[in-house]
Amino acid sequence: MSARPTILLTATAAAVLVFLQLPVIVVALSSFTETSYLTFPPQGFTLRWFGSVLTDPDWLSAIGFSLGLALLATLTSMVLGTAAAYAISRRLLPGSDAIASFLMAPLVFPAVVIGVALLQFYAHLGWRGNFFALVASHVVLTSPYVVRACLSSLAGVGTDLEEAAGTLGAGGFTAFRLVTLPLLKPGLVAGGFFSFITSLDNVPVTIFLLGPGQSTLPVKIFTAIDQGGVDPGLAAISTILILLTGAALAIAERWVGFSRFV
Amino acid sequence: MSGPFKGVGLASPLLLVLLGLFLAPVLLMLPQSLHEYIPGTGTSEAWTLQNYTRLLTDDYYREIIGRTLWMGSLVTFLCFLLGYPLAYFMARTTPAWRAAATLLVIFPLFLNLVVRSFGWITLLANRGVVNNLLMDIGLIDSPIKMLFNMTGLVIGLTHIYLPFMVLMLLTAIQNVPRDVEQAAATLAASKLRIFFTITLPLTAPGILAGSILVFVLTISALVTPRLLGGPAYKVMATLIYDEFMQKLDWPSGTSFAFILTAITLLIIWGAGRVARKWSGGLA
Secondary structure, eight states, rough: OOOOHHHHHHHHHHHHHHHHHHHHHHHHHHOOOOSOOOOOOOOOOHHHHHHHHHOOOOHHHHHHHHHHHHHHHHHHHHHHHHHHHHHHHOOOOOTTHHHHHHHGGGGTTTHHHHHHHHHHHHHHOOOOOOOHHHHHHHHHHHHHHHHHHHHHHHSSSOOOHHHHHHHHTHHHHIIEEEEHHHHHHHHHHHHHHHHHHHHHOTTTTTTHHHOTTOOOOHHHHHHHHHHHOOOHHHHHHHHHHHHHHHHHHHHHHHHHOOOGOO | HHHHHHHHHHHHHHHHIIIIIIIIHHTTHHHHHHHEEETTTEEEEOOHHHHHHHHHHHHHHHHHHHHHHHHHHHHHHHHHHHHHHHHHHHHHHHHHHHHHHHHHHHHHSSOOOOHHHHHHHHHSTSSSSSHHHHHHHOOSSOOOOSSSHHHHHHHHHHHHHHHHHHHHHHHHHHTHHHHHHHHHTTTTTHHHHIIIIIHHHHHHHHHHHHHEEEEEEEEOOOHHHHHHTTTTTTOOHHHHHHHHHHOOOOOHHHHHHHHHHHHHHHHHHHHHHHHHHHHHHOO
């Protein structure tokens, strides 16, 4: 039997792939328009909108806030997630499967429900607008990705290497650090990348927890479109995000062959 | 330290974060939903189920629940319809093409949700790319309304959740043993027959898993329905958002959040039962 995809199948697949890139292409191209309103195809070519966004202190502070939040949430998720995944994978505690399911639950649980639940919880405790409380709420959303990637990596790493290291006199943590951790690296990088993107992307939880004067990049774009509609400045900031995402994806792919972990 | 102590020590920090900032806040919302909202003062002292009965009997709210579930069904079906051919192509093509296609599938997945919805506004608006194109080539005389209605929501959400479906289906199709298909081919079965009697049924668990994931994510989506549907065309998640942020009616919003959660959990539980039944049938 011939295994090659037929022309019809190839054409359909290509059309679906184009559909997937469509909004990206439109946003990126329309950010170069010379008109003051958003139009496609763009009229003329200018980098003015990039300049105006990148010199606006409000946008810069939102970018900084988002990056700091995503970085802290990701680092915390990687430490806590790796430890928990190790305990689950090595069956160090009873009910490992139930615990794993619970740790993955935020992946399918309605995010908006987590958002309003934390809004009431934080409002009660006076934590609304607290940066570290926001980081902790993002750990809830991002840690499942680290746990999942680490569990899948650990499944392929037997205990015999750590035991061999133990025989050679390495203590538990030394053996983990020198033997298991390097083997976990691809999974950790992939999980960390997912975690970072998830935090950077989040609106449905973040929007309920921000204090006055605080804004993350996606919440700021969301609110701007929701209240005032679209303009070329928003297209420019979106294009910057598109380029950063593309670059990060390319680096992660070259570094660890990341598409294996999706 | 060894055994259970070590395990508890390693797992408890993350477990505590999830118990404290996920499970507890969700459960602690329950009392809130059982009080009446009094504008200006807050909530009543008396306990009541009226938030739930109102949401389930009032036509306005029932329409929103129905619309949300219909939207979830349409998006799930379209994701399957568009996703299967792509996943099938990826499973059967050369490794190099598969890697390239995988990157094109996950790139939009990682791109900011707000940015992707923004792209669809540009495409679907009355003076947007799609309408201009259709009018230029003379297919239509006046713009087709594709924003602030079901059409826009379904297109935007299909785009957003399609990558999840493709990745689930790809794994399922790759797991179909090729020798079964080859055996059928040896017995002179046509390609279509092989597909419908072998490949499709063997990928059913993957189709189920992908569909459940897409459905559950679609009915709880907030950003895309809000941006493509506007403030007036509401679904469950945007209604919850408005109850909390605009109307400040927290009891109502909380009750609606629990109804959305109940639907989600019920679907996941039901799908789990079906999946177990299928795997039980095979063993």
